[in-house]
Amino acid sequence: MSAAVELAGVSVDFGKFRAVDNVNVTVQPGEFFSFLGPSGCGKTTILRMISGFNDPTEGVVRIGGQDMRGIRPNKRPTALIFQNLALFPLMPVWENISFGLEVRGVDKTKRRAKAEELLNLVDLHDVADRRISQLSGGQKQRVAIARALAVEPKVMLLDEPLSALDLKLRQHMRAELRAIQKRTNVTFIYITHDQGEALAMSDRVAVMSQGRLQQVAPPQEIYNAPANGFVASFVGEINAFQGELSAVSGGIGEFKTANGLFRAKVGPGVSPGIAAKLYVRPEHTILAAAARPGANNIPVDVADVAFEGNFINISAKTSDGRSLTVEMRNDGTTALPPAGSKMQFTFDPAKALILADTTLPKPGNWP
Amino acid sequence: MSSQKLSAWLLWIYLLLFLFIMLSPLFVMGGAALNDSRFPSVYPWKGFTTQWFVDLWNDPRMWIAGRNTLLVAFGVVALALPIGTAGAILINSLSGATRAIVYGFMVAPILTPGAVIGISTLLFWRTFSIPAGLHLSALGQTSFIAAYVMLLVLARLQSFDAGLEEAALDLGASHGQVLRRILLPHLYPALGAGAIIGFFQSVENFNVTLFTRGGSDTLTVYVGSMVRTGAPPTINALALILILITVTATIIYEVLRRRALAREMAADALLK
Amino acid sequence: MSELLRRYGIGLSAIFIALTAFWLLMLVILPDLYLFENSFRPYLPAVDVGGPKDFYSFANYLNFFQTPIHIQVFGLTVLFASVVTAICFALSYPIAYYLAKVANPRDVATLFLLLLIPLWVSEILRCFALFIMLSFKGPLNMTLIGLGIIHDPIRWITAYNSLMIGLVYVYILFMLFPIYNAIQSLDINQIEAARDLGSPWWRTHWRVIIPHSKPGIASGCVMVFMLSAGSLFVPSLLGSTTSRWFTEIIQQWMFDAFDWNTGAAYAFLLLLLCIIFVSIMMRVFRVSLADIAK
Numbered sequence: 001m002s003a004a005v006e007l008a009g010v011s012v013d014f015g016k017f018r019a020v021d022n023v024n025v026t027v028q029p030g031e032f033f034s035f036l037g038p039s040g041c042g043k044t045t046i047l048r049m050i051s052g053f054n055d056p057t058e059g060v061v062r063i064g065g066q067d068m069r070g071i072r073p074n075k076r077p078t079a080l081i082f083q084n085l086a087l088f089p090l091m092p093v094w095e096n097i098s099f100g101l102e103v104r105g106v107d108k109t110k111r112r113a114k115a116e117e118l119l120n121l122v123d124l125h126d127v128a129d130r131r132i133s134q135l136s137g138g139q140k141q142r143v144a145i146a147r148a149l150a151v152e153p154k155v156m157l158l159d160e161p162l163s164a165l166d167l168k169l170r171q172h173m174r175a176e177l178r179a180i181q182k183r184t185n186v187t188f189i190y191i192t193h194d195q196g197e198a199l200a201m202s203d204r205v206a207v208m209s210q211g212r213l214q215q216v217a218p219p220q221e222i223y224n225a226p227a228n229g230f231v232a233s234f235v236g237e238i239n240a241f242q243g244e245l246s247a248v249s250g251g252i253g254e255f256k257t258a259n260g261l262f263r264a265k266v267g268p269g270v271s272p273g274i275a276a277k278l279y280v281r282p283e284h285t286i287l288a289a290a291a292r293p294g295a296n297n298i299p300v301d302v303a304d305v306a307f308e309g310n311f312i313n314i315s316a317k318t319s320d321g322r323s324l325t326v327e328m329r330n331d332g333t334t335a336l337p338p339a340g341s342k343m344q345f346t347f348d349p350a351k352a353l354i355l356a357d358t359t360l361p362k363p364g365n366w367p
Numbered sequence: 368m369s370s371q372k373l374s375a376w377l378l379w380i381y382l383l384l385f386l387f388i389m390l391s392p393l394f395v396m397g398g399a400a401l402n403d404s405r406f407p408s409v410y411p412w413k414g415f416t417t418q419w420f421v422d423l424w425n426d427p428r429m430w431i432a433g434r435n436t437l438l439v440a441f442g443v444v445a446l447a448l449p450i451g452t453a454g455a456i457l458i459n460s461l462s463g464a465t466r467a468i469v470y471g472f473m474v475a476p477i478l479t480p481g482a483v484i485g486i487s488t489l490l491f492w493r494t495f496s497i498p499a500g501l502h503l504s505a506l507g508q509t510s511f512i513a514a515y516v517m518l519l520v521l522a523r524l525q526s527f528d529a530g531l532e533e534a535a536l537d538l539g540a541s542h543g544q545v546l547r548r549i550l551l552p553h554l555y556p557a558l559g560a561g562a563i564i565g566f567f568q569s570v571e572n573f574n575v576t577l578f579t580r581g582g583s584d585t586l587t588v589y590v591g592s593m594v595r596t597g598a599p600p601t602i603n604a605l606a607l608i609l610i611l612i613t614v615t616a617t618i619i620y621e622v623l624r625r626r627a628l629a630r631e632m633a634a635d636a637l638l639k
Numbered sequence: 640m641s642e643l644l645r646r647y648g649i650g651l652s653a654i655f656i657a658l659t660a661f662w663l664l665m666l667v668i669l670p671d672l673y674l675f676e677n678s679f680r681p682y683l684p685a686v687d688v689g690g691p692k693d694f695y696s697f698a699n700y701l702n703f704f705q706t707p708i709h710i711q712v713f714g715l716t717v718l719f720a721s722v723v724t725a726i727c728f729a730l731s732y733p734i735a736y737y738l739a740k741v742a743n744p745r746d747v748a749t750l751f752l753l754l755l756i757p758l759w760v761s762e763i764l765r766c767f768a769l770f771i772m773l774s775f776k777g778p779l780n781m782t783l784i785g786l787g788i789i790h791d792p793i794r795w796i797t798a799y800n801s802l803m804i805g806l807v808y809v810y811i812l813f814m815l816f817p818i819y820n821a822i823q824s825l826d827i828n829q830i831e832a833a834r835d836l837g838s839p840w841w842r843t844h845w846r847v848i849i850p851h852s853k854p855g856i857a858s859g860c861v862m863v864f865m866l867s868a869g870s871l872f873v874p875s876l877l878g879s880t881t882s883r884w885f886t887e888i889i890q891q892w893m894f895d896a897f898d899w900n901t902g903a904a905y906a907f908l909l910l911l912l913c914i915i916f917v918s919i920m921m922r923v924f925r926v927s928l929a930d931i932a933k
Contacts, residue, residue: 073536086534090552100538377738379833389757392768453658460643474932486906487670490677510666542648571761595769606764617759
């Protein structure tokens with residue numbers, strides 16, 4: 001079975017600006033696949049390229065194994081859900097949904113029936129004859145999904161469709177989108193800058209920065225085993241230490257920093273002499289009264305304690321003024337350290353990673 | 368009374384006077400159509416008559432001129448709507464210096480005296496041995512009426528989300544279907560306004576028509592020539608009819624415009 | 640251009656370009672170029688066209704510069720069209736301001752309609768209507784006598800008086816509406832802020848409202864000047880034996896002498912005049928062509 005979408009050595013230039021740089025990725029049929037990255041990282045360009053609104057400067061886009069060169073957007077088996085949804089304001093809901101069938105010459109009764117069926121699928125009732133302007137944000141969202149599904153696409157492309165919704169609705173729609181995807185078994189390619197969305201919905205996530213793929217992996221792996229410094233710091237909160245890797249033995253490296261010598265797991269492609277940083281997530285650190293043997297310890301002053309309910313966020317300062325974050329779970333009896341108290345910031349070597357320092361090379365440094 | 372209120376009051380008086388001066392000649396001219404006097408005036412009033420309307424009805428030249436006027440006006444609207452729309456869509460996709468230059472050529476006819484348009488049209492088509500006549504009047508009028516249509520459509524295009532075109536293409540529509548189902552419906556209000564304005568601009572045109580018409584009359588040229596040679600009150604009868612048509616059209620146009628405006632505002636309010 | 644292709648495909652783009660090209664080339668640019676070209680050629684009987692006598696010369700323009708009366712009429716046309724423009728501005732500015740910022744919005748709808756009606760009635764009819772009003776024994780004189788303001792009727796249609804009245808009457812609305820639109824877009828808070836800072840009313844107009852409405856004023860001035868200087872009918876009906884207008888000379892060349900080439904030269908001078916006026920307005924008011932025509 002051929003891949004749903006395959007990008008092979010794809011690059012896109014806008015004048016002198018390289019928006020997408022040699023991207024290779026294969027999306028499997030029925031997969032919920034996300035491109036995650038900050039704005040301007042090239043993810044929207046990739047989406048527009050798959051749907052046919054942009055052409056790759058180099059490389060090939062294949063959909064269902066078929067080379068898409070020279071095939072215009074209206075001939076591709078994809079359906080795009082736009083960031084602003086792009087619903088047709090002058091058509092009632094049902095005509096919006098069945099527009100793709102209308103242009104294929106399907107007769108009106110069939111179109112209407114299909115529209116009703118899809119409205120049921122997206123859990124919208126009694127709105128077929130409404131105007132778009134009479135719908136709420138969440139309803140518009142569902143109409144947009146139904147409209148895209150109507151043309152029975154092999155691949156659905158979604159360009160941050162939830163960004164206009166408020167937080168509550170957004171979280172509800174995440175589950176809804178995921179459910180619709182499983183129900184229809186259509187391949188979803190989802191673009192977002194919101195790591196929570198990407199992690200919660202996707203089977204696999206591709207993290208992008210400055211036109212390049214940084215890591216392609218399932219959500220847990222992206223979070224727990226980031227491939228490099230960019231992925232580590234873009235996805236989730238993290239404490240980073242600058243320093244130098246000296247010796248490596250048994251996958252554990254010794255890392256010399258201004259705050260002392262630490263031990264941590266060595267990430268892929270890192271060896272002494274390569275610019276690297278040590279990363280540790282706030283929830284993998286402990287604020288202890290005394291240094292723990294076998295762990296990495298840094299004396300700190302507690303600066304601020306934020307009680308968030310299910311967890312506690314503590315900001316601490318090292319003697320050289322660096323700010324570190326500790327996250328503790330609230331088990332109901334957790335004692336809050338008073339601000340200003342002197343504590344040890346500790347973490348286990350197995351929970352920390354030494355990764356190549358690829359945090360945002362300057363734009364001038366790459367072709 | 369505060370000085371602000373006083374000035375508002377003075378402005379109000381001035382506005383009334385202005386309206387009176389603007390409108391009273393039209394009433395006098397219309398009234399003269401009903402005065403039983405050989406001279407086109409309401410003074411002295413010699414009694415009510417409908418004689419001038421009967422004379423007008425029996426004036427064959429008026430009927431020919433009327434038919435010509437409609438022919439030219441429909442021709443102009445039929446030409447100016449597609450041309451102006453195409454021009455607006457084209458200019459909308461240009462930018463920078465090219466846009467400024469093309470825009471300049473497009474609006475130039477609005478800023479050109481009608482006599483110049485008339486004479487240049489006459490001379491240009493003479494090179495192809497096409498003589499003066501109503502067809503030239505239609506072409507000459509189209510040159511500036513298309514510019515009005517272009518401006519109306521361009522203004523409407525600014526409120527169009529190009530993403531809708533992409534959405535339709537993405538759903539499999541051809542470019543023709545996108546134009547017919549997505550873009551044109553959005554432009555309908557502007558096209559309607561353009562058709563009405565274009566029609567009246569054509570009917571009322573004197574300058575361009577005078578030089579290009581050859582031997583044919585349009586109503587406006589007919590009225591113009593009759594008035595200059597000392598008009599019988601049949602012209603007032605015609606004037607009254609034309610004014611009544613214009614007033615009706617103005618009111619319909621305004622009501623439609625305001626209704627569309629109110630609808631848009633209501634839709635906006637719902638969005639919020 | 641690539642944007643056009645991307646959005647509408649080759650077929651539709653070709654149609655849009657073809658229609659626009661027909662308009663701009665066949666109806667605008669080439670006719671004006673032919674006008675220019677013809678203005679340098681002599682007026683000849685049909686048999687001689689293209690023959691040895693048909694060569695380019697400045698003869699038609701020399702004709703103008705060697706006829707003092709034509710130069711004088713041209714100068715007076717420029718002068719009086721400018722005066723008409725100034726009068727129209729002075730008369731319509733207070734009304735535009737009143738409608739845009741003072742009047743109750745509910746009344747404005749009605750007032751607007753009352754002003755639109757004369758705008759939509761053709762200039763020929765309005766000119767004729769004014770002609771009836773101003774005639775020696777017409778309603779205006781009789782009303783004034785009836786009110787005891789004058790004892791003997793005034794001869795309105797004399798010298799340039801009636802012509803000026805006519806041009807102002809017929810074209811003033813082309814000044815009023817652009818200025819109204821411009822003032823309307825001014826935030827009322829700016830006027831109130833100026834007043835709050837102690838600015839007298841005339842300074843508020845001079846420093847806040849008029850600068851904001853420059854595009855509208857420029858647009859109105861260009862339209863009124865162009866329409867007045869290029870008016871054919873108003874001078875012919877409301878002009879007197881002593882008021883001559885440049886367009887009347889053009890008509891004489893075209894319709895009486897049948898000398899279309901000299902007519903073309905004179906029409907080109909009129910066009911040149913309007914181009915110069917537009918450039919001056921753009922320079923003085925620092926506005927673009929897009930501000931003037933919209």
